[in-house]
Amino acid sequence: MTDAADASASSAPAAYELHRLSPRDESRVALALTLRQLVEAALDAVPVDPDPSPGDLLRTALQLQRRMEDVVREAVVAERERGTTWYQIGEAAGITRQSAHEKWYGDVHAWAATGRSALPPDLKTLEVAAEADALYARLRPDRPQAITSGLDAVRFPGSHAYxxxxxxxxxxxxxxxxxxxxxxxxxxxxxxxxxxxxxxxxxxxxxxxxxxxxxxxxxxxxxxxxxxxxxxxxxxxxxxxxxxxxxxxxxxxxxxxxxxxxxxxxxxxxxxxxxxxxxx
Structure with missing residues (x-):
């Protein structure tokens, strides 16, 4: 193989990368999936047992709180991917820009360092988003494509190659x-x-x-x-x-x-x- 061919091969997207959408889309899908997990956990946390063990209700609530913290981290990543500044993030959180940066910078950096996607390489993001659409539609039949309709890959199909x-x-x-x-x-x-x-x-x-x-x-x-x-x-x-x-x-x-x-x-x-x- 020639040097030119080697360079072309090295710059060509890997197969798993073709399954991926823009980082902006990936972060939106990741947030949607984390929210879905939170909803499922919240439903499981409904106190149906008439006599739970002491502390069970609190433990369940604290588990939900930790999941909610995951949602917040995913939301910050999604905001950064859509161009929201740290000042705007701090303003939304009611804290200073510096405090917001110190609190969530590590999460954004980790997201970037691990490929800017929350999905395993063998999964196609658009298919996963479509499955999330179906689950969401059970709760909101009036919005059958709630997740995918907001993705750049759907709104601007030609952007995928770039x-x-x-x-x-x-x-x-x-x-x-x-x-x-x-x-x-x-x-x-x-x-x-x-x-x-x-x-x-x-x-x-x-x-x-x-x-x-x-x-x-x-x-x-x-x-x-x-x-x-x-x-x-x-x-x-x-x-x-x-x-x-x-x-x-x-x-x-x-x-x-x-x-x-x-x-x-x-x-x-x-x-x-x-x-x-x-x-x-």
């Missing part, structure tokens, strides 16, 4: 980020080992030259490790820069991550320079 190409690019970037995360973990594990060992292995040696060489060798090993992790931080920051355009609705989250990794790289390089006596 969204698939964006998703393919985003998936490739997240795969690269995952690989870099693994490299960072390995380097940090090595650093922990170096830190735990130190030059103490030669502490029983009386020769000061041997001791000095041991300390220098240890410092050099730590410095090399920190420079390597700084490089990985830089590469991760670059991936997040590219995700800004690949996943524009989550651009703010990706910029935050890029800034964090660049700052981590700068601090780590500063520490490495100290180990080298301040030399560049």
């Amino acid at each position: 969204e698939a190409s964006l998703r393919s690019r985003g998936s490739a970037l997240h795969t690269r980020r995952t690989d870099l995360d693994a490299q960072a973990k390995k380097l940090n594990d090595q650093y922990s080992t170096l830190h735990a060992q130190g030059p103490a292995a030669h502490s029983s040696v009386d020769d000061p030259h041997v001791m000095l060489a041991a300390y220098r060798g240890h410092a050099d090993a730590v410095r090399a490790n920190r420079l390597a992790i700084a490089t990985v931080h830089d590469e991760i920051a670059t991936v997040y820069d590219q995700l800004v355009t690949a996943e524009p609705s989550l651009a703010e989250e990706h910029r935050t991550q890029a800034d964090w990794h660049r700052n981590a790289s700068e601090q780590t390089r500063g520490y490495a320079d100290l180990l080298n006596g301040g030399e560049n």
Whole structure:
């Protein structure tokens, strides 16, 4: 296979990605499914037992509360995917922008990092949404396509190919980020080992030259490790820069991550320079 063919194959959407809709649609379907689970749990929680065990009613209510918290998290993700700002989210929640960001940023970041879909790869989102339509229609017969009618894939059918190409690019970037995360973990594990060992292995040696060489060798090993992790931080920051355009609705989250990794790289390089006596 030629290089051009390889590049074409790598940029083509995977089969499971063709099952996916736009992240905006995916988040709406995820929210609808979570709400359906909440409704089913609420029906199961109706106190039909005339003499439940002490605490059962409260435990059931608390389980519903936890499910409701899941709904709120899904709603925040759906809002971000449709372009709602953190200021607007905070306003809706009655808190500040910063508080909203601190409270739910991790959920949005996790959603992006895991592919921006709540469904297993073998399920087609539009089919799942249609099944949700049928369940909803039992309660509201006047709205037979309540879920699917609001999806971009139904309202704007031609958008699917474009969204698939964006998703393919985003998936490739997240795969690269995952690989870099693994490299960072390995380097940090090595650093922990170096830190735990130190030059103490030669502490029983009386020769000061041997001791000095041991300390220098240890410092050099730590410095090399920190420079390597700084490089990985830089590469991760670059991936997040590219995700800004690949996943524009989550651009703010990706910029935050890029800034964090660049700052981590700068601090780590500063520490490495100290180990080298301040030399560049």
